[in-house]
Amino acid sequence: MVRVTTPAHPPHLASEEERVARQAPDRRTALRSGVALAAGTLTAGTLATGCSTAGAVAHPATPPRTTPPAASASPLTPTPHRFPTHPAEITHGPRTHPQVALTFHGQGDPAIAKTLLGEAEQAGARVTVLTVGTWLDEHPDMARRILDGGHDLGNHTLRHLDINAMPEAEADAEIRGCAERLKRLTGSIGTWFRPSRTPRASPLVERLARNAGYPHTLSYDVDSLDFTSPGAPAITRKIIGEIRNGSVVSLHFGYADTVAALPAVLEELHRRGLHAVTTTELLS
Template sequence: MRAPDRRTALRAGLAVLGTAAASAGLAGCSDGKGTGAAGSAAPDTPNPATPAGPVSPSSPASPADQAPPSSRAPAPGEVDHAGTGRAQVALTFHGDGDPQLAQALLKEAEAGQARLTVLAVGRWLGEHPEMARRVLDGGHELGNHTENHVDISRLSPSAAFTEIQACAARLQKLTGSPGVWFRPSQTQHADAMLVEQARRAGYRTVLSYDVDPLDYEDPTAAQITERLLAAVRPGAVVSMHLGHQHTVAALPAVLAGLKSRGLAAVTASELFS
């Protein structure tokens, strides 16, 4: 049989590369009501460093494949890392999902003497209003993660304000305070419009993050722990999620790893004070 000429071979090679490229990227998370490996709510925020699309919880990304959070500098009025030099980190949790898993995670945090910041979705608090007091009574901090967890960066300014304000009003009703922090939904960083709308709703600062172990993809507890501890530094703000069984299972090892490095897990308000 005559060997293919160079042009035919080149076309075949490009076709193979194109097929590989189409399936290689890690997908971000989506907003919705799907379930993960533990029957938890769908992931709360997309990984901004990867293309959007569905993620199979049965095939979590390995640490080698993990894409880091966006390296974009925070917008004016937004923070993602504290420069105090103190040996502290903030473990922040997007508040949604099975309240029993949330309760279990809070118990693990309190057993490890950690104080968390929970950025709650308003509709979640509407469905489980008892969780607002549970968070605060455990010594943790409660903030705003929009009312309906829409892709807020795609909204008009007035619609974005409505999302922020509705959650703020719910927090005020349940706890007597709208909380100190706002975190936008389905995006790591705010733009100038979102910072402005957050300020209109009473939030001086938008809280982003600089460490993301991708726990919403439901990797194993060991993978969550390894990813987080490999990236965390003094002053870090870590993004994690309530409602995921493997996150609950990972927390004791995460806290032990932080403690071994002399790092205390404190609320975001403590971290930036």
């Protein structure tokens, strides 16, 4: 298994490698080749970090801004959903149905992101991707790639800083900055908002997100801890040991360990009769 060394204090999300396009006789062998290829393209600067306030890395105050291309003619991402029977902050879905939501923090090497998306799609799974705005500036094509795969696309702030620690105006700019990029690329602000560098939004951030058009903030009840690069077996054990009906799992683009763990996770979900669906489907 290929391990990727991340910075001492990672930023947060990341992405995957061009999916394993070659169909080798052994699916696992093909995937391992894709993992090795993805890991070989990674550098410390492209890795993402988990949503934890510990070890937060300062980002440039004024990140470079680029103008993403206009949205394509394919269907636009749906607008945020309101679920009156669910709280403003959602940590899991109904425990009565055999469905779960795998949610990915979207930032990092797009090659790894594409590999993860492709592996999920090959297994018939759909996921939720919460993207960082500056990542969309650098890789605007990823918004369409995510939607074309049938996945949910959402907002994970503009620069992935500790949003709960920000003054109101700055926190508002983080939420709206990412929303503007999503709107420009897809015609919608995205289906969900997840606060950055924290599993839970403060009351202020919750209110700002609601004012920006997101009725709910999306948290999770299973943290894979993949951003710590503990190895694929550890990630698999953590998820499988805690997941159950209605669970929302936190995962990240940008880590080879996550790519290596995903097939075993999906196989175990299938064995248990659990279906990986988008968060919108989970709550509908």
